[in-house]
Amino acid sequence: MQIEKAILAVITTNRSAIDGGAPIFICKNRKxxxxxxxxxxxxxxxxxxxxxxxxxxxxxx
Amino acid sequence: MNEYTLPILFGVIIGTVARILMLRTDYRQYPTYLHGKVIHVSLGFIAAALGSVAIPAIMELEFTAVTFLTVAATQFREVRNMERNTLTEVDSFELVPRGKTYIEGIAISFESRNYLVIITSFISTLVFLVWNVYYAMIAAIACLIISRILMSGSTIKDIVDIKHHQLHFEGAGLYVDNIYIMNIGLPERQEEILKYGMGFVLTPKNMNVITTIANLGQRQAILHDVSVTLGVFRDSGTPALTPLIKRDLDDGRIGIFILPQIREVDKAIKVIGAVPVLENAIRMPSESGSVKKGGNS
Structure with missing residues (x-):
């Protein structure tokens, strides 16, 4: 039932909180x-x- | 025609009838229509024939003939393999898979039903030869009844209490009662889940049951049966809408999160209650010697 898990993408509004790894999408606001x-x-x-x-x-x- | 023709014929017919009676197509939709049934009735016929000829063979002092029964055993183990392979192949295309434990349970019951047929034919023929056809009929009916009892196991409602609970979110976490199910990030998904989802909590009635319902195969079987009977609100490519069962580590209760298309609480409770307890999931810790000695079971 459970396959290997993988983080496919990261979506954030706070650029300073993340680094490297999966594709990162930086957005202006929560919406x-x-x-x-x-x-x-x-x-x-x-x-x-x-x-x-x-x-x-x-x-x- | 000789003295054995009628008894053998009688045994074969009773055995085949027994197999037909044990072959039920129900909500599991298995075996499916004609082709699957033809396979199993034919195998049942072979099993019946093997069971019937055993007694005349012994009476004629042909003891080696009994080794045929070992051929039968191999044959029916093959039946179990066949069922397992087919169901495993098909399982990956189910919206909510059956799971390996459930498949194994189905495969085992197909094998064992063939042995029940052999025993039924064996006993019917024996009684026919020793006494007469009327006693044989009584024996055959008794065998059919015993097979019926042997093939029905217990169901979930015998071992747990089932209660409906509203689903709720704490932040992004989805909960049934106080049991955490999963993290749903998007508000629109959360709304969908609150609208279409239902939550149930199963409380085990004793300590043996805790391990049984914790079994992942047993849990998947519950999800599969519920999804088949009540429909499921999901499609391929919507992994967020996956029915799930999680466990409360404190007391072994399990929380069921389902997305049925028919959202009727009473019906859902009935369906969950009717799920078979899988033989492979049953555990009996209370039968363990160390527990008995302690006297606290």
């Missing part, structure tokens, strides 16, 4: 981040998880 996360979720067949107000990750489960 834009949510829209980007929704699109990326649909495109990558992953799940958008919220880590904090300003940070989303897309994970393939």
């Amino acid at each position: 834009e981040a949510e829209d980007t996360a929704a699109n990326l979720e649909a495109i990558t067949d992953g799940i958008a998880h919220e880590l904090s107000e300003e940070l989303f990750i897309i994970v393939r489960h």
